[in-house]
Structure formats: C-alpha cells, structure tokens
Amino acid sequence: xxxxxxxxxxxxxxxxxxxxxxxxxxxxxxxxxxxxxxxxxxxxxxxxxxxxxxxxxxxxxxxxxxxxxxxxxxxxxxxxxxxxxxxxxxxxxxxxxxxxxxxxxxxxxxxxxxxxxxxxxxxx
Numbered sequence: 771x772x773x774x775x776x777x778x779x780x781x782x783x784x785x786x787x788x789x790x791x792x793x794x795x796x797x798x799x800x801x802x803x804x805x806x807x808x809x810x811x812x813x814x815x816x817x818x819x820x821x822x823x824x825x826x827x828x829x830x831x832x833x834x835x836x837x838x839x840x841x842x843x844x845x846x847x848x849x850x851x852x853x854x855x856x857x858x859x860x861x862x863x864x865x866x867x868x869x870x871x872x873x874x875x876x877x878x879x880x881x882x883x884x885x886x887x888x889x890x891x892x893x894x
Contacts, residue, residue, distance in 0.1 A: 771796045772883040774866050779888030782856055786892070790851040792866030792885060799847040803827070803873040805881060806840060806851045808890070810862035817876030818864070819851060827874040833859070856892045863887040 778790040790806065805820030819840040820829045830838060839852045849866055867881035 772868070774868060774883060774885035776864065776866055776885045776888040779864060779890045781891045781893065783894050784857055784892055786856050787852070787854045788856065788890060790853065790864055790866075790888060790890075792849045792851075794847045794849070794868065797868075799842075800844045802868045802870055803875075804842060804849045804866060804868045805829075805876050806838075806849075807865045807867060807878050807881075808860075808862040809865070809887075810859075813862075815865070815878045817878060820876035821849070822874060823872045826872065829874075829876040831876075853890070856890075858892050861890060861892050864890050 773795045775793050782788055801823055803822045806818045807815050808818050809815040818831055818834055819838055821840050821842055837855045842849045865885055865887045867884045869881045
C-alpha cells in the first residue's frame with residue numbers, strides 16, 4: 771500500500787528556512803516521479819517543485835525558483851524540499867505526491883497518491 775508521510779513544517783519568520791521531508795513506503799520509490807504541492811486558504815492546490823523518477827525532469831514554480839530545492843534519496847525512500855528565504859505568501863499546507871514512472875508534469879490532477887500534508891506558516 772502506497773503511503774507518504776510529510777514532516778518538517780512549522781512557523782518561521784520571513785527570510786527563514788525550513789526543510790520538508792516526505793517518507794515513502796509500500797512501493798518501489800525509485801520507479802516513481804514525485805512532487806511537492808501546496809494549498810493556501812481559499813486557493814487551488816499548486817505544484818511547487820517536481821522531480822521525475824530518473825531525475826531527468828525537474829520543475830520549480832516561478833514563485834519559488836532560486837529559493838526552493840527538491841531532492842530525492844531513493845535509498846532512503848525520501849524526498850526533500852529545502853525552502854530558503856521564506857515569504858508570507860509561501861504559507862499553506864504542503865503535500866507530497868507521487869505517480870508511477872517517468873513523468874514530466876507538476877500538475878496536481880496528474881498525481882495518484884498523496885500524503886496528508888504539513889502546515890508551513892511564514893509570519894513575523
């Protein structure tokens with residue numbers, strides 16, 4: 771059974787950093803593309819950063835380019851999102867999601883399996 775568990779969220783001041791982790795279990799992580807998505811109150815879920823199964827496709831939303839970095843540890847079945855220079859508009863629930871195979875997409879409807887999310891709040 772595919773399971774994704776996010777951790778690392780919290781409250782941080784503007785300009786601060788957080789590192790989100792998503793631990794995967796129940797499937798062969800290496801063969802799956804994976805992404806981080808976020809949803810702010812009253813807004814649609816959006817793709818933040820995604821990485822294909824072989825690393826050949828990498829996407830970052832314009833709003834986070836140069837500040838957020840996605841990485842994966844296939845041996846540890848974990849994907850990370852390093853978030854630097856955080857802004858109040860980065861506030862939201864952050865989800866990791868996965869789909870089987872090489873995929874060049876960071877659209878939420880394209881992903882099959884989802885974690886329950888972790889809250890990130892950026893405020894002074």
